[in-house]
Amino acid sequence: RPQLLSVDQFSRESVEALFRVADIMQPIARRQKVSRVLEGAVLGNLFFEASTRTRVSFGAAFCRLGGSVCDTTGFTFSSMAKGESIYDTSRVMSGYVDALVVRHPEQGSVAEFARATNIPVINGGDGAGEHPSQALLDLYTIQREFSRLGRIVDGAHVAFVGDLKYGRTVHSLVKLLSLYRGLKFTLIAPAGLELPAHLADRISRNGHVVVQTASLAEGLAGADVVYATRIQKERFEPKEQEQFEGYTPDFQIHQALIDAHCSPRTLVMHPLPRDSRPGANDLSTDLNHDPRLAIFRQTDNGIPVRMALFAVLLGVEDQVPRSMRDAGW
């Protein structure tokens, strides 16, 4: 069954094939062309956790290919609030829609949705597990930005900063980047929020250099990509709640830090949302006008990458080029 549950499904070749479909989708994503290749198809967007980008961009991607979207957000608006199981919910939805995107707070739960149905299911984030479509759009962004600079992903130095324990986008992205050759991964995390050991071991086993540090100055030096993440206090266990009670580790990426330790060609990325509340210490807004900040190019790339995922999972990717017409508006 066609589904996207984990980036483990991908080889380097299949990632690059998906990105070629995403490139074909770019004129539709930019509203220069239109396509109705998914006319009549309905997407079920089941989000049991908050989301702006993933929910809306999957919905917009489906609509821009001519399909329609049914949304449900939060447990309150689903009959799971009345005790309905994942199995029953998924079976019922598969009689109504042609594909599902699911976000759920429990790791492994989206796979449970997928086991109960024979329609395509996409993991829109399962707890602290994975967020495969985010990692795909992140890698697509890195490739496009590097290509503009005449560089390739092989041999790059990528510094991951912040909550690497609960950051599911990081979990998926380190696996995807591991498909390339000769990378240096610098993992900069507060004590207790380091990347899970099985993922760090996997990167090393794939022949990459892994450096773990709690020092921003040391870790950022020479980085080609700085990938910052939010501290995800909502996922903390009780002992972590106690450890971080009343304070947020200061792993903030800001202009002076980037100017001091990075080159004019370094990319600064973040999956978003960034926490802009006082004391959150997330990616600073003082970088907003720095061309190295790629965060909104990442969000824009979410549309063609998610269109490509739908086209491939629903088997219409070959029809897309001849379905495209000028937008005319």
Ligand code: CP
């Ligand atoms: N990056 C991401 O998953 O954002 P949302 O939580 O807004 O979907």
